[in-house]
Amino acid sequence: MGYATDSAGGIMTTEYIALRGDLTILDALKKVKQIGPKTEVIETIFVLNEKKELVGTADLRDLLLAPEEHQLYEITDKNMIFVHPEVDQEEVALLVSKYDLKAIPVVNKKNALLGIVTVDDIIDVIVEEQTEDMLRLGGVNEEDRVDSPLLTSVRKRLPWLFVNLATAFLASFTVGLFEDVIAQVVALAAAMPIVAGMGGNAGTQSLSVVIRSIALGELDLKRDWKLIFKEASLGMINGAATGIVTGLILYMKYGNPYLGLIIFVAMIGNLVIAGFFGFLIPLVLKSIGTDPALASAIFLTTATDVFGFFLFLGLAKTFLNFLI
Template sequence: MTPEESKNLLRELLLKGSSEELNHELEHIHPADILEILHEDDDANFETILKRLPESFVADLIDEEDEEEKYEILKVLSDYQQSEVLKEMSSDELTDLVGSLEDEELDDVLNKMSDEDREDVKQLLAYDPDTAGGIMATEFIAIWENKTVKKTLEYLQSIKEEMESSYYLFVTDRNFILKGVISLRELVSTPFDTLISEITNPHVISIDVNMDQEEVAHKFEKYGFVTMPVVDETNKMLGIVTVDDIVQIIQDENTEDIHQLGGVSGEERVDGTLAESIRSRLPWLMVNLLTAILAASVVGAFEGTISQVVALATIMPIVTGMGGNAGTQSLTIIVRGIALGELTGDNARRILFKELGVGLITGVVIGLLMCIIGLIFQGKMIFGLVCGVAMFLNMVAATMAGYFVPLLLKKMHVDPALASAVFVTTVTDVLGFFFFLGLATMFLPYLL
């Protein structure tokens, strides 16, 4: 059966299947598959399908949906159904939903939440959304170290519907101070009369509630966990972060970095409005205009030289363009290294010398090729030497700019991905013109 045939069968089930058949099949269907159908179908089918789904499954759909579309799913349902769906959602899912709403929609959703959920959401909204506190779920299972394995298993069976994650169980005291962690596998393979304290691993790795979400992602990547506890400065456990949250964060951060390297806001979407795209792009285009004027002013200072050796105007873009390419290569590696935490104080010097070596070697190779091209183009050895030396100097400068600019911006608390490309391009253009036209001016008598 082809994917399209499977999709049509699923659509038929969602629209015409009996309630018993639908509820049975939904146990084996991923919400993302139904979302795909909802996105493709018309409004009538969209509403019909949603109203036939159990509230627990609609909650899963909302969790899977993009932030801008979450409320579109919820508002199709009756007020009673909306309240039931909200009860099925975890605190972090509710916070994601609430964070995407306008004031009027926000009040409507908050009024339909239970008092407990409303307080949890308000607590999470108090944290910066880009920190561990902003992405954590406050629903977690805390077990006490003075209980036996049997009592703990009985407790877990009684609350199985409330468990956000069951891979690891976190041990706390009655004030929720984190004491350790136990894997579910170890729990079920230990004799019933064993105390929890005897099998607890006290060396639990936790996340500070104020840690930036990128650092949280790096921690998950480093240790390979699927769940990690979030604690405050007293080591009190406040919630958990699960790996499904981290996958979305990594995707969002990577998208943002790619956008920003291109001088585009990390929040711009391909299906966004015209106004959003203009606000995202125009400011950086204006900055680029100013830097282009700076580069043009350097060219203007050597008008006399260019007027006497017109061939210089043909070669200039090659020198600056190759410098820009070299700078972008170095910049991309360094920005990515900063984002992933691979560039640290311990290895910064080694990476600097590596990038310098890359600049020198590539500069020599490309410079020699440029020297030959200049000789062929103008028929004069001195012209070729000017082209080659200028290319060498600009390639080295570009590589160093690609290394230092993002690091300096990082120290100034400016996002390197957002601003680095503009400044690196400025360096390569300004210095490229200066090296090339400056050398040409020095050797002008030999070029005529």
């Protein structure tokens, strides 16, 4: 209870088997029979030296098969994975998942065994962390529930709605810069949401993949920044594919090939922007110590709306004579 609830120390259990490595296999088996019924994990034995420092682990299967006169040290695996009690539970879950561990030991700075985190606790952590990320992507606090009191839900959700409102005004201001263009070509008003909406959807795809990779420990800004070009290239290809379809539909509806061409170019540009920001935003937020799931969606939709509107309407203004 002296550790944070979301740390390795907070979720560890002290119900484990730890034996001196200089015990014989026969004596170790007697200890396992004596201690085993009281422990949560019996198949992994944690091996200590004479200073009570953790030196490795032994598997119960190896213990049963080894000659009785051998020492426990002889079947000890010294290539162990361990964590300190202050480590965040999400990092512990990543290690257990990565190395397929049944339990991971928690040690202090002197390498003394404090407890273990078992795989069933890790499952609870994974569910909790994924639920938290999913809610935060939607701008909802993880404490908010369907049956929460009305005022509690208002207090948890309203601040993010005000943030979204501010970004919506930014997009509205961008559109307002081109009011004269929209007044002359009304078809632009019908086409604008397509560009912004497709950019938002494409960006959300990139965002979801990146946040998942961050959560699994697979992605790092310093190491993997070049992958941003892959996301931008993906945006270019997807933008071209969807832009051709959109351009043809608008051409058939309004009979103006230039309108189709403009939305084709704008779609490519906005999906490239969506891929760029969808990849970069969560990584930058993580690098400055902010939860990537907490604010990524707001920044992303702002970028795709503002740049999408500006690009589409800017092109329309440039080629206005061909649209009238």
